[in-house]
Amino acid sequence: MVFAGQGDPRRSLSLLWRADAPPTRGGPGPRPRLSVDAIVAAAVALADEEGMGALSMRAVGDRLGRTAMALYTYVPGKSELLDLMYDAVHAELPRREPDPDDWRGALTAWAGEVLEFYVRHPWVLQVSQARPVLGPHEYAGLDTLVTLLRATGLPAGAVRRLVGTLFPFVRGSAQAVADARLAAAATGSSDEEWWAARSAALLELVPDFAERFPAVSGLEAEGPVEPYPGNAPEGAEAVPYPEREARETFRVGLGVLLDGIEAARADRP
Amino acid sequence: MVFAGQGDPRRSLSLLWRADAPPTRGGPGPRPRLSVDAIVAAAVALADEEGMGALSMRAVGDRLGRTAMALYTYVPGKSELLDLMYDAVHAELPRREPDPDDWRGALTAWAGEVLEFYVRHPWVLQVSQARPVLGPHEYAGLDTLVTLLRATGLPAGAVRRLVGTLFPFVRGSAQAVADARLAAAATGSSDEEWWAARSAALLELVPDFAERFPAVSGLEAEGPVEPYPGNAPEGAEAVPYPEREARETFRVGLGVLLDGIEAARADRP
DNA sequence: TGCGACTCCTTACGGCGTAAAGTAACGTCC
DNA sequence: GGACGTTACTTTACGCCGTAAGGAGTCGCA
Missing domain, CATH: 1.10.10.60 (Homeodomain-like)
Known part of the structure; x- marks a missing residue:
């Protein structure tokens, strides 16, 4: 970091x-x-x-x-x-007008664009958040998110916390996508080859893996990805598996967060 | 990083x-x-x-x-x-038995313990997640989270994505808490003094701040923190303001996530 | 008793961020 | 027009870093 x-x-x-x-045009020197x-x-x-x-x-x-x-x-x-x-x-962060009739769509689009921004400049994710930078363009991006969240009708305190939840969430998701790409690029084998080699070595060194970690093993054994309830997957076939997985996790996690916001709105409409 | x-x-x-x-007791050398x-x-x-x-x-x-x-x-x-x-x-990550009757409480407790773990070892947050380490203790911690999530009754695919959502969320929250502490320690002024100095300089250098970033300014102007609907604050008064704020954001964000999980369970019970 | 394996040390190399001092280009004033 | 002060940029150097290479000393075993 x-x-x-x-x-x-x-x-x-x-x-x-x-x-x-x-x-200072025209100084000495x-x-x-x-x-x-x-x-x-x-x-x-x-x-x-x-x-x-x-x-x-x-x-x-x-x-x-x-x-x-x-x-x-x-x-x-x-x-x-x-x-x-x-x-x-x-400065590349999206600026976006709020839409009180479709705050959910606006936030989804916003999150997607921010994700792409981080993927475009993955090194930004390595800049520690300790001591915020407080520059104009970051503030502008923040302003947009606050505007979109205000459209949910939630009180200021809640909006503040949601900002603190959404931004790290998108950062984390982008990190996962960037890591997936990096792993793919590092091994040349752009697919699950890297994972295969790694897990083969693991299996050899830790033969009792399944017994020691039954839940994780069970999860992996349970076959390919089942779509998360209530969401339809978007078609993107050329993307290699780990990145596709990371993007799906992002999509689902965002859905969960937005569902949670919806629940909060229902509590205090 | x-x-x-x-x-x-x-x-x-x-x-x-x-x-x-x-x-190899007793080798040469x-x-x-x-x-x-x-x-x-x-x-x-x-x-x-x-x-x-x-x-x-x-x-x-x-x-x-x-x-x-x-x-x-x-x-x-x-x-x-x-x-x-x-x-x-x-190895310090919590191990915890699932409780199908109170998956929500179990996940909340788990997240709190993991947060404290990261706060205890903030340098862990600086270890890049690119290329996972895949050690036994990390797997053990993962296994616990998977176990707790399985207790929600959601399918394997959903659980996988929730793992990918919850871990980064806790990491991000811990980052915020650790940063708040770091800022407090760096200035000696353990309270909002650092922020005050910073925002005073900002106000001087950028007099038109409120006009340029109306949403952010409005949020800050809207006075002290209003509790998020549906949650009661836990009493912790000795903690300095920025850290309290970060912890509250964690609590609220986690609540939003769990609400979202609840909604997903309702979709497919 | 020596050999070979092994731990640990010294030395060294090329990288880093940056302090200090030197060089050269320029606007300004006598 | 020439001296001067200011400024942009270079050179050199210092103390860090990770680690390669090779030497010194210690031990088990033949």
């Missing part, structure tokens, strides 16, 4: 909200050939392409034809750069 | 399941003065006390009065050590 929001809060916030002095935005864009591209592990100040500098130290003119350090990257990609 | 499960799967698994040759268990225990203690950031091979070696390289006799590398640490602490 990578940490953000570690530096001087004042400096971080003014960078995030672009509250610095305007570019050589003309700047970089900018905060260019650095953030390069860093995001690097993280998207090669993952968080490849993100180093030297690597970002290389991408811009500069040394690592050149970045420090624009950005106080790696932690603040991470803050800026984090908030920059959150 | 820190990665586990990266090394040779065979080697990792046989370490995890302790499938290695027995201690000097008597080993360390053991896998001692190393794992030292590493867990280090991570518990000083966080994942302080976990280095040299630091673990220091704790044992040995050099970093001495560890490599027992453990192939840091990644495998992380696997072992991860599974070792999961």
Whole structure:
């Protein structure tokens, strides 16, 4: 896990909200050939392409034809750069108008789009949530979710808690999808081959697995996936099995959450 | 985020399941003065006390009065050590008998205990879930959850998805609680002081905040927390505000999830 | 008594983030 | 127009990290 929001809060916030002095055209000294935005864009591209592990100040500098130290003119350090990257990609979060007649559909669509966002930028999931970043784009995304939840008619306190439930849920689901993809890519065998190898080794090393973990074994033995009651599966056949499974878990979990919200509305209509 | 499960799967698994040759009393060479268990225990203690950031091979070696390289006799590398640490602490996960008459109470108690487990070992939340570790203790914990969910009477497919929903939910909630504690500890001001400073800076840098994010602002303006309908708050007054808020979000979110499960049972009784 | 296996140490390499100091480009003022 | 101060960027260096390579010392067994 990578940490953000570690530096001087004042400096971080003014960078995030672009509250610095305007570019000051015509000061002394050589003309700047970089900018905060260019650095953030390069860093995001690097993280998207090669993952968080490849993100180093030297690597970002290389991408811009500069040394690592050149970045420090624009950005106080790696932690603040991470803050800026984090908030920059959150500009892709959906903005969406509430629909009091179909809050459920709106929330479902919202969750799906947020899931895709995380899958597009899986490194975002590795940014620790300890100490929130509090950038403008994350707030904008938050504002949208709050708006959609307000359309359920629930009181402010409940909405606050649901925000705290829904966002982590989508993050967790996206993590599962991203992990499934990563596992598929790592082994080359894009299907359940990785699992097969792993469970073969397990079976060999732990012959009494079924006895020790009867519930888990029973679950696995109970054959292919039975659709969750009350929901119809959406057709997506080309997606490899583990990712399909993760997406189905997301769909079902979201359904359960929305059912729970519905129940709360019924309690206090 | 820190990665586990990266090394040779065979080697990792046989370490995890302790499938290695027995201690071979009386082989040649000097008597080993360390053991896998001692190393794992030292590493867990280090991570518990000083966080994942302080976990280095040299630091673990220091704790044992040995050099970093001495560890490599027992453990192939840091990644495998992380696997072992991860599974070792999961021995603390609750084991619990199912109660078909009160599956809801059982799941609530289970979730609460798991939350406390994560709060006790917050570094576990930083271990990436990509590529599962598949150790015996994690399986045991999983087995318990599956057992409890089976008591709802739902079909295997649904149970599978609920496992994938509940575990990440508890993890996310624990993350929030741990973050709240971390924020409190970092500033010394154990209360909302950190938030106050942060939001004061925000207000100064972004004077038009309320206009740009009306929904979020409205939510914050709507005064203190209103209890979620249908649930009574449990009395815990000494806990500082952010953590109390995180715990309340956990309680409410869990309630929503269980309501959703109840709805699914009603669909197919 | 030596051999071979084994634990543990020292040393070293290439990576990281970044502090410190040097170099060169530029706007401004005499 | 030349000196000066400011600024962008580079070079070098420090102390961390994980771990490869090789050497030192310890023990069981032939």
